[in-house]
Amino acid sequence: MTAPDEEELAEEVLDGEPSDDPPPDELTPGNSLLLAGTPLSGDSASLVTTSTDTRIVVLAGPIEAGKTTLIASIYHLFLEGPIEEVSFAGSLTLPAFEERCALARLSSGRSAPDTVRTERKDGVHFLHLTLGGLGSPRGTRTLLLADLTGEMYEEAADSAEACRKLSILRPAHFITLLVDGSRLAAPTTRHTCLDDTHRLVRRFLEEGMIGLSTHLQVAYSKWDEVLEREDENLSRVIDDFESEISQEAQHQLLAISFVRTAASPARQPDLGVGWGAEALVRDWVRARSPGAEFHLAGSLERKPRDAFGFGSERGLRVPLWKIRDE
């Protein structure tokens, strides 16, 4: 099955029609299917967003900026303990997180960590996290992390039509836009890198893909490479960039912030895996969210929820695949 066009999928989701999830591998006769653990499609994610404590985070940025590596590093931090006061309270996509960590683990047999590449055929998909320790009435908040291929963002910077296809941006509470630190660190590529970022933000604004309900986080990745250069001029260049973006965008957005991160800091290992990511997570779970309810599909009627935000009626629970009869 080929991944549907982004726009088509968004329309399917908004209409409440089920998308064509890939069929399961052959099930042993008599056995029951368990929680799939694969990234959630738009359709499955729409069931989750009936919970008011759900926030959609889109990791954006060009190819190899480090989007998936950042997600994997945040997951790894939870494997080591709570992130500040935020604790792990569950995930419907644990195997998917594990897949994204696999190439960075000793068990991979590799000599240096790497990350699996996100491909266009993967389409729109979400990684799911429920986080606790927040003091909200129910005590938890759910995040849906959308990780699309960088190709789509590179195309969007050049094309209005391509930008409009990134329909997942509109409902997102947070756009975490990665700026590739390795390109930033090198004098030859730093201005192109920042200009590409600026153009993408402008394109998002002009096409109405982000607006007053969006919190834009500009996250510099691979900051260990920047630190290694000890380049004073770079800090001035970054100041200019941040000033320019802020002046242009701050009145058109809910909020804008700049964060330095190093998900896998090979050049400065003392920083530790996921350096800087706690600031992102902190915003995701605590920052003020727009009052408007957002639902990817279905009515605005709030259904009784169970632990993962699904309706108590069995038909509303995530039937990722049919359960075969024995």
Added chain:
Amino acid sequence: MNDRTQLLVGLPESGKSTFIGALAYIARKAKAPLMRLANLGPNDERVNRLSNNWLSYEAPERTHRAGEETVALSLVDSETKQTCTLALPDLAGESFERQWRDRECTPSYFEIASQTNSVLLFVHAGRIVEPTRIETALAIDQGTEPEGTANGQVAASETEDHAADDDVPPPTQVALVDLLQCLVNPPFAARKLTVGVLISAWDIVARLQQRPGEPERSPDEWIKTRLPLLDQYIRSSPDIITSKVWGVSAQGVDYEDEAALEEVKESVRKPEERIRLVSDQEEPTNDLTTVVAWLLRTQKGDPGAG
């Protein structure tokens, strides 16, 4: 939903069978256990075999999927006279691995797990698969990071290499969280679980804690340090999980250590002396039925469950 059935789950070789064997003996022979054997079942052959394995200092035989059967043990609360049944879906290691890899479970597991809210979750203290990252392993090898860091990550040289193995097991804490999560998601009904976490081979932890400089940790602290994801999950989900943690040593000795084994064999007067059950909340005991009683009484809303 039958709140008098308690489901035993855990990864392969996590101590479930040894626990059943030792528990059956305690419930039958100990002087004043909290729970006693209710009645002889229609087919106690497997339970009796596990009990004899334990008495004879033999590791339980590991079954294969073809021979899958459920082991059941019925107990009665000495104080309240309530009965319960411990159910160990006699799952072979391959079955539990299949749950993670293929996301499916057998009909027998589905049937038993659907009937209960009470779970005994086993984890072996000496068989933890760590999520060791390459950077960490390199740092340990280069001496820039000490072995046994705050998360107990082992040095690269001590970790199995699964480089060419497609079936790389997930980190233990991830597998255990997944095991619990699957019980509260389809095809199972949404429900609240009462979970007793049993850290088996606790004698390993106790021995390590005797080393100079090694911090002393209670079972709760051990879970927090060695299995942080599991600790966060059970603590952050009070609307889904009520839990308690024990360290248990049912064997009392490493069967592979011949010298220690002989010493124990010569010195033990009563078999229950080999057992040690510890928790943060109570004094150590050899009454393994304490765990079962807590599950039963907590399900019933007994404020004195502990």
